[in-house]
Amino acid sequence: MLLEQLINGITLGSIYAIVALGFTLVFGVLGIINMAHGEIFMFGAFIGVIVTSVMGLPLWVAFIAAIAVTAVLGYMLERIALRPLRGKQGVSHLAPLISTIGVSILLENLSHHLFGAGNQPFRNAFAEIQIQIGSITIYLVQILIFVISVALMLALSYWLSKTKAGKALRATAENLETASLLGVNTKRTITTTVIIASVMGGIAGILVGMAFNSVNPQMGLSMGLKGLAIIILGGMGNVKGAMAGGLLLGIAETLIVAYGDSGYRDAVAFITIIFILLLRPQGLFGKNTAESGR
Amino acid sequence: MLKITGIETFYGKIQALKGISLEVEQGKVVTILGANGAGKTTTMKTISGLLKPKHGTVEFLGEDITGLRPDQLLRKGIALVPEGRAILSSMTVMENLEMGAYHRNDKDIKKDIEEVMTHFPILKERKEQLGGTLSGGQQQMLAIARALLSKPKLILLDEPSMGLAPLIVANIFKIIKEINADGTTVLLVEQNAKQALKVADYGYVMETGKIIINGDAKDLLKDTRIVEAYLGKKSS
Numbered sequence: 001m002l003l004e005q006l007i008n009g010i011t012l013g014s015i016y017a018i019v020a021l022g023f024t025l026v027f028g029v030l031g032i033i034n035m036a037h038g039e040i041f042m043f044g045a046f047i048g049v050i051v052t053s054v055m056g057l058p059l060w061v062a063f064i065a066a067i068a069v070t071a072v073l074g075y076m077l078e079r080i081a082l083r084p085l086r087g088k089q090g091v092s093h094l095a096p097l098i099s100t101i102g103v104s105i106l107l108e109n110l111s112h113h114l115f116g117a118g119n120q121p122f123r124n125a126f127a128e129i130q131i132q133i134g135s136i137t138i139y140l141v142q143i144l145i146f147v148i149s150v151a152l153m154l155a156l157s158y159w160l161s162k163t164k165a166g167k168a169l170r171a172t173a174e175n176l177e178t179a180s181l182l183g184v185n186t187k188r189t190i191t192t193t194v195i196i197a198s199v200m201g202g203i204a205g206i207l208v209g210m211a212f213n214s215v216n217p218q219m220g221l222s223m224g225l226k227g228l229a230i231i232i233l234g235g236m237g238n239v240k241g242a243m244a245g246g247l248l249l250g251i252a253e254t255l256i257v258a259y260g261d262s263g264y265r266d267a268v269a270f271i272t273i274i275f276i277l278l279l280r281p282q283g284l285f286g287k288n289t290a291e292s293g294r
Numbered sequence: 295m296l297k298i299t300g301i302e303t304f305y306g307k308i309q310a311l312k313g314i315s316l317e318v319e320q321g322k323v324v325t326i327l328g329a330n331g332a333g334k335t336t337t338m339k340t341i342s343g344l345l346k347p348k349h350g351t352v353e354f355l356g357e358d359i360t361g362l363r364p365d366q367l368l369r370k371g372i373a374l375v376p377e378g379r380a381i382l383s384s385m386t387v388m389e390n391l392e393m394g395a396y397h398r399n400d401k402d403i404k405k406d407i408e409e410v411m412t413h414f415p416i417l418k419e420r421k422e423q424l425g426g427t428l429s430g431g432q433q434q435m436l437a438i439a440r441a442l443l444s445k446p447k448l449i450l451l452d453e454p455s456m457g458l459a460p461l462i463v464a465n466i467f468k469i470i471k472e473i474n475a476d477g478t479t480v481l482l483v484e485q486n487a488k489q490a491l492k493v494a495d496y497g498y499v500m501e502t503g504k505i506i507i508n509g510d511a512k513d514l515l516k517d518t519r520i521v522e523a524y525l526g527k528k529s530s
Contacts, residue, residue: 167389167396178376182393
């Protein structure tokens with residue numbers, strides 16, 4: 001049934017959007033792709049497993065724990081892997097990218113040790129609760145995922161457009177030097193950005209656990225690549241583009257599985273990107289100027 | 295008010311400033327003149343904290359401020375309007391002005407923004423427009439207005455007349471006079487030597503990272519070396 005598939009697609013897409021927002025925030029401010037984002041997302045998912053399935057605590061505790069752990073991971077990523085490389089003479093502009101790849105390998109291996117290599121089931125009390133509307137079945141989990149994602153997107157949009165700290169972030173993203181001349185402590189803004197992005201990744205991790213009931217240490221890589229695909233699709237560093245791109249990819253993937261060949265599911269993202277880049281190299285929402293590549 | 299002594303600033307191995315010393319007295323307009331590549335912008339960047347000098351000191355109101363970050367210096371009262379204006383082009387005119395008052399926490403911010411907009415009516419007209427859509431002259435007004443909203447004691451203006459039509463240039467210099475009349479000390483970098491010397495009290499001339507001439511602005515206007523180099527021989 002098409003409507004049911006669309007609901008599945010929107011659920012998946014709203015998670016993708018949250019992951020992509022984490023990518024796009026860091027790219028906007030630092031101009032780098034954070035290759036460790038997928039692994040931070042995976043850590044969030046595992047914290048969810050430990051809190052709900054292993055310790056048997058309620059879901060909201062899992063969210064708080066995942067937020068706390070991924071915030072610390074984000075802080076450490078910035079302090080240990082990114083800041084020491086910034087503004088140093090003779091450091092290649094690729095160095096921070098490679099540094100985040102290093103962190104992603106470290107986190108993946110760490111999760112093998114901590115959580116084991118295989119799939120971990122993600123149990124929650126209401127996984128099977130469903131609502132019947134006519135011939136359509138909606139799971140309560142889907143509604144929950146959608147509501148949490150939309151709330152997160154709205155909160156982020158509000159924060160960026162209306163608050164002082166959000167405006168400072170946008171100013172820093174546009175031009176670090178100008179922001180500092182206007183009194184913004186850009187070091188602190190960058191740290192805040194990386195922490196917020198990581199927390200969004202962690203929350204998305206729990207949402208994926210809820211949606212698929214399964215978590216493994218390799219999930220970070222594929223989600224990371226998809227997040228990357230989405231921000232290319234939406235326009236690098238563009239917040240609206242990340243949201244729209246995420247939803248679009250989620251729906252496209254679900255429809256391919258439902259009506260086409262499920263084997264091509266992961267290929268959809270990248271085929272879409274090839275087409276978008278041929279037609280609109282700056283992405284769906286990207287600005288059509290040479291300098292907006294930053 | 296501002297006293298810099300023996301500043302040497304490097305870009306990598308290239309020495310851009312070879313021992314600059316200058317002083318800005320409170321309440322005055324001081325100008326730095328010189329050709330392209332003389333080190334004027336480097337001097338401004340060093341004073342505002344964007345660049346750190348290898349040797350030398352910067353003192354502001356009797357305090358050693360060498361090596362502080364731009365955001366720390368802004369809180370001490372030094373605001374730079376950089377070369378090329380540095381408007382936040384993806385933010386609205388209003389948001390640009392709000393960012394000018396970023397470090398302030400007082401209740402007068404709204405009132406001050408209103409006041410600045412009555413002073414620059416074009417900014418009020420365009421307040422919902424993105425900064426990047428303004429013309430060069432309007433962007434310069436916005437950049438100056440934004441810097442003034444930080445309530446600086448000393449404002450550094452780096453080539454405010456660059457790339458602007460003569461009529462707008464005249465307007466910019468009028469604004470500089472007004473800023474100074476309102477009690478803000480001004481350090482002005484210019485290539486437009488004649489206009490700059492007319493609004494300034496004191497002037498320095500730079501060449502290849504050094505100060506080669508300094509003196510009262512009205513004397514410099516008559517100085518044959520400056521007349522020949524910057525004002526054209528037939529200057530009247």
